[in-house]
Every structure is written in structure tokens, then in C-alpha cells.
Amino acid sequence: MTIKKIEIKNIKGIEKKAFELDILANRPSLLVAPNGFGKSSFAAAFLSLLQNRLSVQEDNHHKADSDLPPELCIEYEDVTHQVYSLTANGEKNEIQQHFSWFVINNQIKAKGVGRNFGGRNVVSASIDVEPVVLIETIPAQESFGYSYTKKKRKFGTNGKVLPNITQFSDSSSFIKGIGDKFVELDRIGQVRNSQAIADLVEDVNRQRGNTDQLLAWIEANKLDEFEAIEPLKQIAELILSSNLGFTERHVAYLAAIQISSLYAADKPKFKRAQKYADYVLEKKQYSQILAAFNTSWCKIAPKEKGRKLVVEFPKAKHISNGQRDVITFVALLHRAQNKLRSKNGILIIDEVFDYLDDANLVAVQYYITKMIDRYKGEGRRLYPLILTHLNPHYFKNFVFSKQKVYYLYKHDINAKPAMIKLLRNRQQPNIEQDVSKYLLHYHPGEINKRQDFESLNLKATWGEGQNFNTFISEECRKYADSEEEFDPLAVCCAVRNLVEKNAYQQLQSQADRDTFINTFKTRKKLEFAESVGASIPEYFYLLGVIYNEGMHWREEQDNLSPIAAKLENSIVRSLICKVRQA
Numbered sequence: 001m002t003i004k005k006i007e008i009k010n011i012k013g014i015e016k017k018a019f020e021l022d023i024l025a026n027r028p029s030l031l032v033a034p035n036g037f038g039k040s041s042f043a044a045a046f047l048s049l050l051q052n053r054l055s056v057q058e059d060n061h062h063k064a065d066s067d068l069p070p071e072l073c074i075e076y077e078d079v080t081h082q083v084y085s086l087t088a089n090g091e092k093n094e095i096q097q098h099f100s101w102f103v104i105n106n107q108i109k110a111k112g113v114g115r116n117f118g119g120r121n122v123v124s125a126s127i128d129v130e131p132v133v134l135i136e137t138i139p140a141q142e143s144f145g146y147s148y149t150k151k152k153r154k155f156g157t158n159g160k161v162l163p164n165i166t167q168f169s170d171s172s173s174f175i176k177g178i179g180d181k182f183v184e185l186d187r188i189g190q191v192r193n194s195q196a197i198a199d200l201v202e203d204v205n206r207q208r209g210n211t212d213q214l215l216a217w218i219e220a221n222k223l224d225e226f227e228a229i230e231p232l233k234q235i236a237e238l239i240l241s242s243n244l245g246f247t248e249r250h251v252a253y254l255a256a257i258q259i260s261s262l263y264a265a266d267k268p269k270f271k272r273a274q275k276y277a278d279y280v281l282e283k284k285q286y287s288q289i290l291a292a293f294n295t296s297w298c299k300i301a302p303k304e305k306g307r308k309l310v311v312e313f314p315k316a317k318h319i320s321n322g323q324r325d326v327i328t329f330v331a332l333l334h335r336a337q338n339k340l341r342s343k344n345g346i347l348i349i350d351e352v353f354d355y356l357d358d359a360n361l362v363a364v365q366y367y368i369t370k371m372i373d374r375y376k377g378e379g380r381r382l383y384p385l386i387l388t389h390l391n392p393h394y395f396k397n398f399v400f401s402k403q404k405v406y407y408l409y410k411h412d413i414n415a416k417p418a419m420i421k422l423l424r425n426r427q428q429p430n431i432e433q434d435v436s437k438y439l440l441h442y443h444p445g446e447i448n449k450r451q452d453f454e455s456l457n458l459k460a461t462w463g464e465g466q467n468f469n470t471f472i473s474e475e476c477r478k479y480a481d482s483e484e485e486f487d488p489l490a491v492c493c494a495v496r497n498l499v500e501k502n503a504y505q506q507l508q509s510q511a512d513r514d515t516f517i518n519t520f521k522t523r524k525k526l527e528f529a530e531s532v533g534a535s536i537p538e539y540f541y542l543l544g545v546i547y548n549e550g551m552h553w554r555e556e557q558d559n560l561s562p563i564a565a566k567l568e569n570s571i572v573r574s575l576i577c578k579v580r581q582a
Contacts, residue, residue, distance in 0.1 A: 001025050001344070001381055004083070005075040010068040011048065012041035012060045021406050025344075025381035026372050028365075028400040032388055033408035034565045039387040040105075042408070043350035045072045047103045051096050054088040074099070100342040104332045105350035132331045134286055134302055135309035139279050142272035144169060144262060151258050156205040161214045165255050167244060169273075172281040174242035178259070179274050181238060187231035188260040196229050197257060219250040226253040235259055282338065283309060289330055300327060325352065326360040333367055337374070340382065345375070349386045365400060407561035415489045415560060418459040423489065423553035425456050431463075439468045440493055440551050441525075442500035443517060472497065479567065480577045488563045491576070492550030496522055498579045499540045499547065506534035522547060537582075539575050546572065 003023040008014045017038070023029045033039050041060075048056045049072065056070045071089045076098070078084065086094040095101070148166060152159030168174055178185075187193060200222055207217055226249075227233055235256035239246055246252045263270045286302040290311065302309050311331050313324060329352050336347055352364075368384055375382040426435045430452045438447035439462065446465055453463030462468040476494035478486040503526055507513045512532050519525045523544060526536050550563050566572055 001076065001078050003074060003076045003346075003383055005073075006042075007071075007073040007075075008042065008045045009071040009073075010062040010065075011045045011056060011070045011072070012062060013038045014041040014045075015062055019406075019408055023383055023385070023406070024404065025383055026376050028368060028372070028384050028386060028403040030386050030388055030403055030405045031408050032390070032405060032562065034569075035389050037389075037409055037565075039389070039408070040350060042387060043103050043105055043348050045070075046101050046346065046348050047105075048072070049088055049093060049095065049101055051093060053090055053093050055090070098342075099344045099346050100340045101346040101348070102336040102339045103348040103350065104329060104336065104352055105348075131313070132311045132328060132335070133308055134311060134331060134335050135279065135282065138304060138307050138309055139275040140272060142269060142276045144270065144273040144277070145266075146258075146262055151261065154261070155201060155257075158205050158207060158214055160211050161204065161218065161254060162258060163246060163251050163255050165244070165258055168239075168242075168255075168259070169277045170281070171242045171244055172278075172285065174238060174244060175274060175277045175281055177238045177242060178235075179278060181235060182263075182271065184231040184234045185260055185263045188229070188235070189264050193229050193231060196225070197232065197260075200225055201257070215250065218254075219248070223250050223253075226250065232256050232260065279309075286311075286331065286334060289334055290327060326364060329364050330367060333364070333371065337371055342380075344381045345383065347371075347382060347384045349384065351387055351389065369400065405557060407558045407565075409561050409565045413485065413488050413560065413564045413567075416487045418462070419487055419489045420553060422458055422462065423551070424555075425458060426552075428456055431456065431458075437517075440496070441522070442497045442504060444504070469497065476576070476580065480573070480580055482573075488560055488567055489550040491567060492547050492563060495543055495576055495579060496547035496551070498582070499543065500525055502540070502579070502582050503529040503534050503536055507532065539578065543572075543575055543579065546576070 002025075003021060005018055005020055007016075007018040009016045013036075019031075021029075021031075031039070031042070044056070044060045045054075048054050048060065048070065054070055054072055058064075058066065061070065062068050069090060071087065072095070073088075074086045074095055076084055076086070084098065086098060088095050146166060146169075148162075148164045152162055155162055188197070203222065204214065204218060207214055209217070226236070232253065236249065236252040239252045239255050239259075240249065244255070246255060283302055286309070290300055290302065300311065300313065302311055311327075313328070340347065372382055372384065422435070422439075426432065426440070431449050434447050434449050437443055438445065447468075448464050450460050450463035454460045462471070472490040472494040475487045475490035476498075478484040479488075479491045500522060504513060504516055507516055507529060512529075516525055516528055519528055523541065526540060530536050546563075546566060549566065550559070553559055
């Protein structure tokens, strides 16, 4: 199942954009775009989704104009290859029929406080972390009222065969699971099923022997009859899979009979108790997770405030930024797990990763991986969409083994086919050294590989003389003058050549120049030049984000969008113009 396209209209900074994505389920998807592109608008669109419509907050309307109708559309292809187009706007939400969703974003807010000093109103600013609401409504307290003694008595003469299931309310997987089995519990109460259970109980009570003998008789003679009661079988399967300490099927059925009896005695009470037990276990999980990540002196734990369970944070000055970010993220991720209950879930993570240190990055990526595994194990599909401005092929902060990268920023700039073909073939043994030495780096000499270029179906004229240098110089001029379309890969190469040429020409001795030419990597070349007296401007190093980006072609990824985004930056453009004049 694939999310093929997401389209947003009139939300925050986006007037109308359609993102062709083809996002696969149950793998991390990194959505990369530069700052100012509209990633927060992307997140705001999903934050605005209600169950029945799209409701955009006042400050999230495009151009602050509430008359512009907002819209969020998702096109996806299901496992049968049927394509759906789902729309959410001010009047409807078709998305909720197929997906649940959750957004994790930055919870930091600037807060201004006004005070009056001697008739003057003075405003002081502080940074606060918004409380994270973990549970919107705490359910009313209720207990199941389970009594092992009473259940044995009600069963009859041989009630001793029943297992004690007092611990069932402490199992998170069982409590959550039984909340999805009310239909099965109702079916157990139907006449045919309830009579079948009553007959089995009567048969057991007619037997004689100790507990072990009776259990062995049940397993040998009655297990098939238990298995034939389908809804009871569903409850027994849940018991066996919920780590309650029961591994034998006939014992699980005896436990299931007690659960069904408890439910039948007072259905509303049982449902309230299930809801409250779920809350108690969830609160305990939150406490354990927060304690594991909290190493500050400030006590950060879930608290009940009215009918809500929240995490409140100390003032920003009392907790480190990294600790605050990871605790907030983990708390919200756990909340997301409890919100994304449908067959298909969309999890939006808005730039939270971009500011975590290495250790915390590992921790939160581990949690996301576990969440994906949980979805897969339950036969469901999770779409984690991680919004970031950091290109993962340059900043190695994302280490998911199956991550896929999508560039939201698309530009109509196209590289020349000949340039792409050169980069794809640059490691061919017969041209590798010469292409790197004479074309992709500065060299005062000339290449002589025309025949080899022809044999590889590369542009033959680039295999000799200064033809390639003339091409990249002209493309760089087009870029600098902003007059014509240009090849972004050629611009990257031209910048590298210009930077290295400037450094080379400052070297006084032939020995130093030879060492410079034979040194690998531009940064090391520049460092050597500085060590022997050359003056290398700092921006020569800074432009490494340009000249190191485009010189290797990576298959099955968008190689041009991240380069185009950088070249669009006005400061980068001015620095490249400065290099041309140096």
C-alpha cells in the first residue's frame, strides 16, 4: 500500500502544492526541504484534521486570510492496487475513513510577561515548554471486582480446576486486547454458546479426582469442544498471547470462562473497569519512559490535572535543550502509539530530529523502529513522515536501515544528460583517475582521453583539451548572471575548480604546486596551501556544501533537488559570484 500524493491548499505558507511521493508503509520516510519552504505548513495541515472536517487555526490560514478555503488531499493505492483520492476541507474529512494521524512538533513557546515599574510597562520574555497532554480525558475509577473464591464457588464442585487470574488487570496487552473483544464477549452470551459452556462445566463437575487429574481429563476429553466455541476461542487466544503465565490451551479456556462470566455479570461495569485499567497501565508506562530519559534534578513525571494526564516541564533554564527535546519527543511518540489505532496510521514528525545530539538520535530512532515493528506484527501499516531540513546524504544523523528520502523541494533546473552520464561513469577503470584529476578538480594540464570517452559513449570533446572547463565555466556564468537556465552539477564542479585554482596560483614553488595537485580532497588541498603561506578565505571552506554535493551521482535518489535548493539561496549565490571574481 502506497501513499502516492499529498496535496495542500491555503494552509500557512502553502497556497497550493502537490507532493508526488510514493511513500511505502512501515519504513521511515525522510521528507527533506530547506528552511522557509513550508515544512511547518505541511505539519499544520495534519494538525488541522478533525474527525469530521479540516479546521485550521486562525494563524495558520494562508496569508492570514480565513476566506481562502483550506484543503488537504491524499491519494493512495491499496494492496489490491485500487487508487483512492481522499479530501478533507471545512465540510468533510474523507481521510479518517482510511487513516488515523498524529503530529509531533516542537513544544517550545516564547512567553512575554508585562510588569509595571514606576508607571512604565516593561515586558520580559522567557522560553517555556508547553505541557504535553498525554491523555485527554482520564476515565472514572472502576474495578473489575474479580474474586477467585467466588468464581470457584460459582463454577461448582470442581471449581478448583480454575486458574487464579487476579493478575490479568496488570497486563497491558491483555487489557488493551480485551477492549477490542466486547463483540466476542457478547457472542459468548448467546444461547447456543452459553449453553455449550454450561454443558462443559457440568461435565467437568461430574468428574472425580485431584486438580492435576481433572485438568488432564479436560485436556484429553474436552479441549475440542472448547475449541468449537469460536468467540470463547478468541478470548483464550488473547490470554495465551498476553504473558499472563498460561501456556496450556485448556487452562486458557478455563481462564476465558471466568472473563466471560465477569463480563456477563455487569457489562457496563466491566467496560468502565477495562477503560480505567488501560489508563492505569498507560500512566505507568509513561512514568517509566520519562524516568529512563530524565537525568536532571527536576522531577519530570506524568501528573493528573483535572481530567487530563499531562507532563509539565520546568522553565527552559532549568533543563538542557537536548534533554527537554528528547523527553518531549518520547512522551509524544508514546501518545502517538495510543492514538494511531486504525489499520493505517500517518505519523508526522516536524523537524524534532534536527536538534538532537547523537546519543538521543539513536534513542528516538530506536523507539520509532520499535513502533514500526509493532505495527507490522499486528498486520497494520505505519507511515512515519520525518520532516527535516538536513540532507541525510550529507548530514549523517539518520541511521535507519530502511529509510527512504524524498525531496519536497522540486525545481525545474535540469542537469545536462552528458554531465549526468559522466558522473555515472566516473569510476570506470580506464578514465577514473584522469576524470577526477583533470575535470572534477583543478589541474593546469590537459586531459587526453577522447577515445576512452567515445568507447563509453561519453561526450568525446570533454576527453581532451580544456573543453570541459569551458563548459562548466559557462554554466557558472549563467548561474551568476541569473539570465539563463544552468546545469547545477556543472556549477558545483566550476566552484570547486575556481576555489582550487585560486589556492594553486598563490603557491610560490613548483614543489608546493605538485604537492597541492597530488593531494586528495579539496579541503585537504586548501589546508596544505594555507600551511605554506597561501591566504584562503573562510568562505572557500563554507562552499564545500556546494562543491562536494554534486560530484557523485547516487542511483535511485533525487540528486538535483538538494543542490538546486542550495543554489537558490541568495547568500550562496553571492559567495559563488565572489569566488568568480577572486
